[in-house]
Amino acid sequence: MTALIYTFIAIVCAIAIWQITNIFNLKGVIATERDNNTQGYLFAAFGVFFYVLMIYCLVAYNVVLLPESASVEGEHYDNLYVITMLLILFVQAITQFLLFYFSFKYRGKKGTKALFYADSHKLELLWTSVPTIVLSVLIIYGLWAWNNFMDVSDAERPLIVEVYAKQFQWEARYAGADQTLGRGNVRNIKGMNTMGVDMTDKNAQDDVPTRELYLPKGRKVIFKFRSQDVLHSAYMPHFRAQMNCVPGMITQFSFTPKFTTEEMRANEATVAKVAGINKIRKEKGEDAYEFDYLLLCNKICGSSHYNMQMKIVVQEEADFNTWLKSQKTIAQVLN
Amino acid sequence: MSAHHHKETFVTKYIFSTDHKMISKQYLVTGIFMGVVGVLMSMMFRLQIAWPDHSFTLIEAFLGPHQQDGVMTPDMYLALVTIHGTIMVFFVLTAGLSGTFSNLLIPLQIGARDMASGFLNMVSYWLFFLSSLLMLVSLFVEAGPAAAGWTIYPPLSALPQAMPGSGMGMTLWLVSMAIFIASSLLGSLNYIVTVLNLRTVGMKMVRLPLTIWAFFVTAIIGVVSFPVLLSAALLLIFDRSFGTSFFLSDIFINGEVLHYQGGSPVLFEHLFWFLGHPEVYIVLLPALGITSEVISTNSRKPIFGYRAMVASIIAIAFLSTIVWGHHMFVSGMNPFLGSVFTFTTLLIAIPSAVKSFNYLTTLWKGNLQMNPAMLFSIGLVSTFITGGLTGLVLGDSALDINVHDTYFVVAHFHLVMGVSAIYGMFAGVYHWFPKMYGRMMNKTLGYWHFWITAVAAYGVFFPMHFVGLAGLPRRYYNNTAFPLFDDVQDINIVITLFAILGGAAQIIFLANFFMSIYRGKKATQNPWKSNTLEWTTPVEHIHGNWPGEIPEVHRWSYDYSKPGWEEDFVPQNVPLKEGEEPS
Numbered sequence: 001m002t003a004l005i006y007t008f009i010a011i012v013c014a015i016a017i018w019q020i021t022n023i024f025n026l027k028g029v030i031a032t033e034r035d036n037n038t039q040g041y042l043f044a045a046f047g048v049f050f051y052v053l054m055i056y057c058l059v060a061y062n063v064v065l066l067p068e069s070a071s072v073e074g075e076h077y078d079n080l081y082v083i084t085m086l087l088i089l090f091v092q093a094i095t096q097f098l099l100f101y102f103s104f105k106y107r108g109k110k111g112t113k114a115l116f117y118a119d120s121h122k123l124e125l126l127w128t129s130v131p132t133i134v135l136s137v138l139i140i141y142g143l144w145a146w147n148n149f150m151d152v153s154d155a156e157r158p159l160i161v162e163v164y165a166k167q168f169q170w171e172a173r174y175a176g177a178d179q180t181l182g183r184g185n186v187r188n189i190k191g192m193n194t195m196g197v198d199m200t201d202k203n204a205q206d207d208v209p210t211r212e213l214y215l216p217k218g219r220k221v222i223f224k225f226r227s228q229d230v231l232h233s234a235y236m237p238h239f240r241a242q243m244n245c246v247p248g249m250i251t252q253f254s255f256t257p258k259f260t261t262e263e264m265r266a267n268e269a270t271v272a273k274v275a276g277i278n279k280i281r282k283e284k285g286e287d288a289y290e291f292d293y294l295l296l297c298n299k300i301c302g303s304s305h306y307n308m309q310m311k312i313v314v315q316e317e318a319d320f321n322t323w324l325k326s327q328k329t330i331a332q333v334l335n
Numbered sequence: 336m337s338a339h340h341h342k343e344t345f346v347t348k349y350i351f352s353t354d355h356k357m358i359s360k361q362y363l364v365t366g367i368f369m370g371v372v373g374v375l376m377s378m379m380f381r382l383q384i385a386w387p388d389h390s391f392t393l394i395e396a397f398l399g400p401h402q403q404d405g406v407m408t409p410d411m412y413l414a415l416v417t418i419h420g421t422i423m424v425f426f427v428l429t430a431g432l433s434g435t436f437s438n439l440l441i442p443l444q445i446g447a448r449d450m451a452s453g454f455l456n457m458v459s460y461w462l463f464f465l466s467s468l469l470m471l472v473s474l475f476v477e478a479g480p481a482a483a484g485w486t487i488y489p490p491l492s493a494l495p496q497a498m499p500g501s502g503m504g505m506t507l508w509l510v511s512m513a514i515f516i517a518s519s520l521l522g523s524l525n526y527i528v529t530v531l532n533l534r535t536v537g538m539k540m541v542r543l544p545l546t547i548w549a550f551f552v553t554a555i556i557g558v559v560s561f562p563v564l565l566s567a568a569l570l571l572i573f574d575r576s577f578g579t580s581f582f583l584s585d586i587f588i589n590g591e592v593l594h595y596q597g598g599s600p601v602l603f604e605h606l607f608w609f610l611g612h613p614e615v616y617i618v619l620l621p622a623l624g625i626t627s628e629v630i631s632t633n634s635r636k637p638i639f640g641y642r643a644m645v646a647s648i649i650a651i652a653f654l655s656t657i658v659w660g661h662h663m664f665v666s667g668m669n670p671f672l673g674s675v676f677t678f679t680t681l682l683i684a685i686p687s688a689v690k691s692f693n694y695l696t697t698l699w700k701g702n703l704q705m706n707p708a709m710l711f712s713i714g715l716v717s718t719f720i721t722g723g724l725t726g727l728v729l730g731d732s733a734l735d736i737n738v739h740d741t742y743f744v745v746a747h748f749h750l751v752m753g754v755s756a757i758y759g760m761f762a763g764v765y766h767w768f769p770k771m772y773g774r775m776m777n778k779t780l781g782y783w784h785f786w787i788t789a790v791a792a793y794g795v796f797f798p799m800h801f802v803g804l805a806g807l808p809r810r811y812y813n814n815t816a817f818p819l820f821d822d823v824q825d826i827n828i829v830i831t832l833f834a835i836l837g838g839a840a841q842i843i844f845l846a847n848f849f850m851s852i853y854r855g856k857k858a859t860q861n862p863w864k865s866n867t868l869e870w871t872t873p874v875e876h877i878h879g880n881w882p883g884e885i886p887e888v889h890r891w892s893y894d895y896s897k898p899g900w901e902e903d904f905v906p907q908n909v910p911l912k913e914g915e916e917p918s
Binding site for chain 2: 006009012013015016028029030031035036038039040042043046049050053054057061063064065066076077080081084085087088091092095096098099100102103106107108109112113114115116117118119120123124127128131132135138139142143145146147149150151166167185186187189196225228229230231233235237238240241242243244246247248249251273276277280281286289291294296297298299300301302303304305306307309
């Protein structure tokens with residue numbers, strides 16, 4: 001494939017150079033009827049190229065896309081996404097067809113005269129009102145889904161986790177039994193207290209600091225994000241979740257994990273994707289890859305921005321509780 | 336103005352010229368030069384993305400210590416994407432596009448002898464030249480140029496400790512942009528005043544060609560929004576150099592707590608995008624204006640729905656100033672604001688759809704003359720639709736969450752404002768080259784240029800959507816740290832190959848452009864049989880544009896193939912026949 005493209009590029013460059021020398025025969029400057037004809041056909045051909053490229057990408061690259069949402073809230077995301085994409089493809093297919101078809105069909109011919117057609121209120125009303133109606137539907141569904149993501153007021157017994165960002169790593173802190181995170185500020189950073197937790201705050205004592213993010217399946221998780229130095233963004237693509245971490249303020253986001261890591265590994269789309277990845281890795285002689293949820297940084301934050309990640313493990317709630325109990329609280333860590 | 340003619344020296348004619356036609360050429364050539372720099376940068380970082388561990392010793396010649404053993408450093412990678420973005424958005428597509436064609440066409444198409452203030456116009460160009468120079472100088476700073484992304488969000492851009500590019504390189508970036516904004520404001524004020532005051536007899540606002548409407552409204556957007564970026568840049572300079580805390584608070588870096596307290600980076604994001612989003616339309620509207628003119632002329636048909644086109648330009652301009660928050664859905668601002676910005680953002684799809692359908696209807700039953708400018712205009716409509724449609728995903732806060740800052744965004748905005756605006760610029764160059772240089776460009780080279788570019792542009796940006804949908808964030812030096820993304824690497828290679836193809840195709844344009852200036856066939860007065868006033872001026876440039884009286888205007892500029900006339904065009908200065916209905 002690559003060799004083919006190289007050859008293709010070489011041929012194109014050769015033709016280009018040959019054509020550049022043609023500049024000295026300065027004959028052609030305005031399109032003749034023959035040009036109109038050739039270019040019209042080329043537009044038809046380009047239309048074919050365009051559709052082939054579009055369909056090829058949709059089919060061949062389907063396997064690299066993310067598997068279904070691993071969060072309950074993300075289901076709405078996926079629905080809205082599918083509706084929007086179908087609409088986009090529908091409009092795209094029709095308008096591009098018309099564009100290339102008209103460019104071909106009405107290519108200039110001697111002796112013909114264009115139609116003098118300057119206005120039609122009916123047509124313009126049509127293509128103002130139809131997009132308005134369609135967009136209204138999208139806007140309403142979108143706003144409903146957005147509020148669903150952002151509203152954390154009705155959550156029962158949520159798990160509260162702080163995600164803490166710094167150049168170039170992530171840390172996490174669980175609120176502990178009192179369901180409340182202790183205050184934090186960079187001015188408290190000292191020694192093992194890498195997140196700047198205010199240890200004079202009684203809510204802080206039972207907080208649990210960790211370097212990996214464990215989450216319980218089926219329980220709403222409210223994330224509180226902080227950053228130590230520059231902007232970062234906590235991006236969890238499998239959960240359809242993202243929020244910036246901003247120095248000097250706390251941002252938040254919530255979702256309910258739907259599949260454990262094990263369940264996601266068995267998901268059909270994940271299996272296909274992992275198989276594809278492992279085929280590539282095998283050719284390169286690298287270790288086999290096993291699927292894991294990831295938290296990655298998605299806001300440019302410096303030299304090692306491209307490698308700022310944290311593993312996320314989703315477990316059944318009982319397993320999660322066992323894990324959490326096995327972790328030291330911050331009071332224990334610091335003493 | 337032309338009455339008291341004084342003798343021109345080389346300096347007053349070619350360098351410190353106050354003639355709008357010469358200034359327009361200066362803008363174009365500077366813009367093309369900056370474009371070459373910007374495109375070469377993209378070639379370098381695309382090579383890095385496609386083959387992260389391959390050694391490119393050739394690039395060492397350009398990047399020196401930033402390309403160790405043929406492999407780019409992460410900081411240089413970030414610097415290249417930053418400066419590529421800055422140069423393409425501001426120096427090529429704002430100054431190069433708007434500066435060139437607003438300057439050339441506003442006086443010629445409205446029937447004026449020059450801009451309202453030729454002196455300010457000259458100052459505007461030279462400020463632009465100075466800011467370009469500073470931006471280029473910043474490339475040679477030892478620690479590298481600005482590298483915090485073209486959006487230069489603090490604290491990353493504010494703290495030299497955070498990355499090497501935030502030292503001297505960032506200072507030069509900010510000073511360069513401040514001067515650029517001054518240049519842009521002087522230009523815009525000039526355009527607005529000229530359009531409002533210097534129209535010839537009979538040139539009512541509703542008879543203005545759509546190019547002029549686009550330039551006029553663009554200038555208004557610029558005047559409204561550029562000062563806000565200037566204020567952001569100034570406040571950032573204060574934070575960086577004088578210890579204020581406008582955008583900074585609670586920062587611990589390199590083992591020490593900094594003194595900053597109470598500021599917010601989100602404030603900077605608001606100020607930045609208050610320009611940043613309208614900027615998209617500052618770039619795009621002139622390209623759409625040029626396309627309207629080129630498509631109508633070459634279809635030999637009036638543009639369909641002139642009034643709707645004007646209304647949508649104004650609607651887009653108005654909406655563009657109240658949608659900036661869609662760049663900030665995940666910035667941590669109040670979610671309610673997210674809802675408001677989703678609403679206003681998706682509304683922009685309506686005037687955009689109207690414009691697209693009007694272009695399609697203009698082509699319908701036309702008599703299409705396939706000149707190179709026409710090909711680029713049709714190409715623009717295609718990329719504008721493809722890129723615009725994915726805006727429905729990104730403008731919807733609920734959907735943006737998961738594709739924000741991924742390659743999906745990169746693909747979207749490159750198609751809708753990058754490629755589209757560049758196509759508009761090419762269309763303009765091919766169409767008005769005879770007016771600028773008195774010679775014609777070669778059409779065969781124009782065809783080759785278009786078709787290779789068109790194939791390459793889709794070859795680059797169509798597959799790129801899928802890289803984004805797989806979840807790969809933009810601005811990653813490489814993705815080898817994530818086995819999850821191993822399967823998009825092949826797509827990245829395809830993209831890079833098409834990018835090189837597209838970049839190489841521009842050599843054809845450069846050769847055609849520069850050789851035609853000297854060796855092109857001599858132009859006739861109205862080569863495209865167009866209706867607008869610029870084609871009533873003599874081919875050889877003269878001060879004051881028209882040797883005698885400025886022509887009077889009797890009709891709009893779109894009387895193509897009008898029934899009752901033998902020729903398929905009726906220039907604006909031709910009086911109505913007896914009993915003829917004005918269109």
